[in-house]
Amino acid sequence: DADVTQTPRNRITKTGKRIMLECSQTKGHDRMYWYRQDPGLGLRLIYYSFDVKDINKGEISDGYSVSRQAQAKFSLSLESAIPNQTALYFCATSRTSGTGELFFGEGSRLTVL
Amino acid sequence: GDSVTQMEGPVTLSEEAFLTINCTYTATGYPSLFWYVQYPGEGLQLLLKATKADDKGSNKGFEATYRKETTSFHLEKGSVQVSDSAVYFCALRINQAGTALIFGKGTTLSVSS
Numbered sequence: 567d568a569d570v571t572q573t574p575r576n577r578i579t580k581t582g583k584r585i586m587l588e589c590s591q592t593k594g595h596d597r598m599y600w601y602r603q604d605p606g607l608g609l610r611l612i613y614y615s616f617d618v619k620d621i622n623k624g625e626i627s628d629g630y631s632v633s634r635q636a637q638a639k640f641s642l643s644l645e646s647a648i649p650n651q652t653a654l655y656f657c658a659t660s661r662t663s664g665t666g667e668l669f670f671g672e673g674s675r676l677t678v679l
Numbered sequence: 680g681d682s683v684t685q686m687e688g689p690v691t692l693s694e695e696a697f698l699t700i701n702c703t704y705t706a707t708g709y710p711s712l713f714w715y716v717q718y719p720g721e722g723l724q725l726l727l728k729a730t731k732a733d734d735k736g737s738n739k740g741f742e743a744t745y746r747k748e749t750t751s752f753h754l755e756k757g758s759v760q761v762s763d764s765a766v767y768f769c770a771l772r773i774n775q776a777g778t779a780l781i782f783g784k785g786t787t788l789s790v791s792s
Contacts, residue, residue, distance in 0.1 A: 570722075599779060608768060608784035609723075624779065656722055665711045665730050666772040668780055670722035 569593045572657050572671035580679050585644040587674045589657030595669070596662045598640035600624075600632060603654040603673070612655075615640055616662070647678040681706045685769050685783035692759055692790050700754040700786045702743075702769035710771040712736075712745055712752040713780065717766040726754075726767070759790045 570591045579585055589598065599614040601624075611624030613632040621632060629651060631643045644651055654675050658668040686701040704710065711730045715723040727736030732747035741756045752769060769783040 601782075606784060609782040611779055611781075614779050658723075665728060666780060667713065667725055667728065668715075668723070670724065672722045 570657055570659055570669055570671035572655075572674045574674060575672065576675045578677045578679065579647055581648055583647050583678075585647050585676065587642045587655055587657075587676070589640045589642070589671060591638050591657075591659045591669075593659050593669060594637075595659035596637060597660045598634065599658040599660070599668065600630075600640070600642045601656045601658065602626070603656060609656065612642065644676075644678075647676075649678045652676060652678045681710070681771065681773060681781055683769050683771055683781055683783035685767075685786050688785075688787040690786060690788045692788070694761055694790055694792050695758045696790075698754070698756040698759045698763075698788065700767055700769075700788070702752045702754065702783060704750050704752065704769075704771050706750075706771055706773060708773045710773050712743070713770040713772070714741070714743055714752070714754050715768040715770060715782075717768065717785070719765070723768060759788070761790050761792050764788055764790045 573588045596617050600612040601609040603609050610626050615634045633641050654673050656673050657671040682705045684703050713728045714726040716726045717723045727738040729736040729745035735744045743752050743754045766785045766787050768785045770780045772780045
């Protein structure tokens with residue numbers, strides 16, 4: 567079983583719909599992240615959380631919100647999806663100490679029509 | 680701000696050719712540097728890392744040396760295989776509290792037999 571699990575893996579939705587992407591981890595890490603990947607743009611950080619009570623905006627947080635329900639769970643919401651939010655979304659975790667190495671889930675592909 | 684610049688791809692090579700993917704960085708502090716690899720349909724996984732100047736990271740025949748004087752962390756492999764076909768991301772993390780990884784845009788490598 568994957569250490570970092572993302573659901574759903576694929577989702578097609580319509581403009582204006584609310585979407586939630588969920589992430590759970592069994593690695594026992596305190597830190598969790600949401601990135602989006604777009605062709606030619608690499609990975610860009612949306613939100614990150616260093617513990618259950620800590621939420622931080624990343625480079626591209628507009629149009630997104632997050633919830634850290636527990637140490638192991640970090641969900642990303644699109645309140646009103648728009649087509650330019652079509653992308654591949656990755657959840658990642660890391661230890662509090664150490665070099666900051668990230669451990670990634672397998673990604674959630676979202677298409678907004 | 681802090682950033683990573685990678686050579687643009689795609690890079691197309693024949694099996695057993697020598698590979699170099701250039702990566703340079705801009706950072707306000709002293710970062711840790713990483714190379715991640717993304718195989719088709721998968722999430723990113725750490726390939727190698729270096730935490731201080733002159734360190735050499737290595738894994739699976741890939742190497743990269745942290746060069747502070749040229750602010751570079753170029754990825755090399757002496758003899759590529761078809762199975763090395765993937766997207767490669769250079770990333771940095773400033774070694775201070777409250778920071779996340781910053782990624783380059785990725786370089787696609789395609790190796791043919």
